[in-house]
Amino acid sequence: MRDESVDCRRATYGRRVASLALAALVATACGAGSSPYPNDERYPLARAQAVDPSGLANARSLLAPNLSTRSLLVERNGVVVMEEYMNGAGGDSAFDVRSITKSVMSLLVGIALDEGRLQSLDEPIGPRLAAVVPNLPDDKRAITVRQLLTMTSGIPWKELGTTEQDYGAFVGSPDPLRWILERPLEYRPGTTWHYNTGASHILSAVLTEAVGLPAHEYAQRKLFGPLDAEVRGWVSDPRGYDFGGHGISLTASALVKLGRLMLDGGRYRNRSIVPPEWIRDSTQPLWLTNEAVPWGTHYGYMWWSGRDSRTGLSFTFATGYGGQFIVLVPARNTVIAATTAWNGVPDAGANWSLVLRTIVEQVLPSLG
Numbered sequence: 001m002r003d004e005s006v007d008c009r010r011a012t013y014g015r016r017v018a019s020l021a022l023a024a025l026v027a028t029a030c031g032a033g034s035s036p037y038p039n040d041e042r043y044p045l046a047r048a049q050a051v052d053p054s055g056l057a058n059a060r061s062l063l064a065p066n067l068s069t070r071s072l073l074v075e076r077n078g079v080v081v082m083e084e085y086m087n088g089a090g091g092d093s094a095f096d097v098r099s100i101t102k103s104v105m106s107l108l109v110g111i112a113l114d115e116g117r118l119q120s121l122d123e124p125i126g127p128r129l130a131a132v133v134p135n136l137p138d139d140k141r142a143i144t145v146r147q148l149l150t151m152t153s154g155i156p157w158k159e160l161g162t163t164e165q166d167y168g169a170f171v172g173s174p175d176p177l178r179w180i181l182e183r184p185l186e187y188r189p190g191t192t193w194h195y196n197t198g199a200s201h202i203l204s205a206v207l208t209e210a211v212g213l214p215a216h217e218y219a220q221r222k223l224f225g226p227l228d229a230e231v232r233g234w235v236s237d238p239r240g241y242d243f244g245g246h247g248i249s250l251t252a253s254a255l256v257k258l259g260r261l262m263l264d265g266g267r268y269r270n271r272s273i274v275p276p277e278w279i280r281d282s283t284q285p286l287w288l289t290n291e292a293v294p295w296g297t298h299y300g301y302m303w304w305s306g307r308d309s310r311t312g313l314s315f316t317f318a319t320g321y322g323g324q325f326i327v328l329v330p331a332r333n334t335v336i337a338a339t340t341a342w343n344g345v346p347d348a349g350a351n352w353s354l355v356l357r358t359i360v361e362q363v364l365p366s367l368g
Contacts (some may be wrong), residue, residue, distance in 0.1 A: 006232060013168065014173060022129065032354075036099040038172070039054050039056070039145040041279075042056075042057065043081055045054050045079055045080070046366075048079075049079050049081050051074070051076055051081050051366050051367060051368065052366040053107060053366075054367060055362050055365055055366025056074060056304060056363065058173070059099060059358050059362040059363050059366075060072065060084050061183070061360070062149060062354070062358045062362065063086065063338075063354070063355065063358055064086045064087075066340075066354060067087055067341075068087070068323065068341045068342070068345050068347070069087055069323075069355070070085065070088075070095060070252075070339040070341060071084065071085050071089055071093070071095075071252040071338060071339045072084045072336075072338045072355075073252050073253070073256050073335075073336070073337045074258070074334065075260065075335045075337075076332065076334045076335075076367065077333050080256065082246040083252075085252070087341075090253075090299065091251070091252075091253065093233035093251065093252070094233065094249045094250060094251055095246070095247045095249060095251070095252070095339040096233070096247060097247055097248060097249070097250055097317075097320045097339065098216075098246045098247075098320030098321040098322065098324055098342065099319060099320040099321060099324075100318045100319065100320045100324050100326060101200075101234075101247055101248040101317070102197075102200050102244070102245050102246075102302040103258075103303055103318035103326070104219060104248055105200065105203055105207070105215070105244050105245075105301050105302060106149060106275055106302035107261075107278075107282075108219055108222070108223065108242075109145065109149065109203065109221065109301070110209060110274050110275060110279075110282065110301075111218075111222045111273070112207060112210055112211055112218075113278070114274075114278070115211075117210045117211045118145060118210050120147070121144065121145050121146035122144050122146055123144060123145055124141055124142050124143065124144055124200060125140075125141065125143050125144065125206050126140070126141025126142065127141075128205075128206045128210060129181075129205060131209075132205060132239075133177065133181055133345060135345075136181060139185055139189075140181055140185075143155075143189050143202075144189070145206060146190075147189045147190050148202055148203040148206070149301040149302055150193070150194055150287055150299065150300070150301065151193050151194060151195050151196055152189060152191065152192060152287065153199045153202075154185040154186060154187040154191070154194075154197065155180060155181075155185060155186065155196060155199045155292035156185075157183075157185070157195070157198050157199065159195055160195045160240055166198060167198075168196060170201075173354055174238060175237075175238060175239065175240075176198070176237045176280075176345045177205050177237060179198070180199060180201060180202060182339070183198075193287040193289060195292055196244070196245075196300070197245035197246060199245075201213075201237070201241070201243055202327075203244045204241050204242055204243065204244030205241045205244070205339030207244075208241055208242075208277065214234075214236070214241070215234065215241070215242035215244070216231050216234040216242050216248075219231050219248075221237075222273070223273060224254065226271060226273045227254070227257045227268055227273070229251070229257050230248060230250075230251075230254070231248065231249070231250070232251065233247075233248070233249035234248045234249030246292055246320070246321075255325075255326045255339070256326075256337045258326055259326045259327070259328055259335030259336075259337060260335055261273060261279075262279055262282075262283070262316070262326075262328050262335075262339040263328055263333060263335060265279050265280075266278065266279045278301075279299060281300070282300050282301035282303050283303050283316045285299075285300065285305050286298065286299060286300050286301075287299045287300075289304070292358065294318070294353065294356065294357075295308070295315075295317075295356065295360065296319075300316075302318075303316050303317070303318060304318070308364055310361075310365070311364050311365055311367075313329055313331055313332065313364050313367070314331065315327055315328060315329045315364075316328040319352070319356070320342075321342055321348060321352065322341070322345060322348040322351055322352055323338060323352045323354070323355040323356075324338070324342075324344025325338045325355060325359065326341075336359050336363055338359065340352075
């Protein structure tokens, strides 16, 4: 049976996006967001990479008048064919990319496994947290790293698809790690997919205890340093653990580099950073999500996947609240990255949908 709440969410998204898109088109018609240059001059590298520059121009025309939009980058075959910064942002701007943090955390787990810092995906979290959260109940001790990665920990959480939210109480707690670990299990771990930002934070604590470094330091040494990029910030809890489900700050170009790393099987400039097996496994459609977000029909190791029915293109994506994206299109060897302002923005959810819809309906068809 189809989940009617999904249809309601899509209808709500559609109304909000329609209003934003109409405002964008009106503004473009009046001159805002338009370019004095032909599309080929604005995107001179596009046609050489078999990308239709008019599709890129259409995407910009829809997003630029929306005052929350900050960046849209398209890279194909290692060549950046579109690099647009909008509404005061620039190439050096750093963005808190919210739940893209989860996908970064997934990559860090893959690196830690390869280094032997973590024993296996099926190791229980109890021994790693014994000194951190004493007297952890047996059912929580038995939760595995794999179950945290795949959102199947069984810990209850209200976020997607509901007006009730647990995020505020969790992040505002004096001890967010204990707050989430003290919740009684709702499902038997490993049996039910349920999106859970709080449970992602447990993974950060497990990783930190395993590698002996805060997540931001480990990320800079093992991931972003080799990518010639930088962790520009990472929000931490009162214990000092960097939040595992949100809070990392990166530039848009760093997002593109992460995407290129994924498409190139964990290699960057002929250097292996993440094992290719981890990249492959992370992007597998392991769990059905009941379309918890539009186009996000499946979930892997903290990466979403879906398919555009119009172009027939399958894609994998990392995404964050308000409109943060890394979209991978393997069949076209293309990375698309986008960022928006989200803090204090009343239409953050509508912005998220506008950005993804623009990517799917304008950028994907341009990838000949």
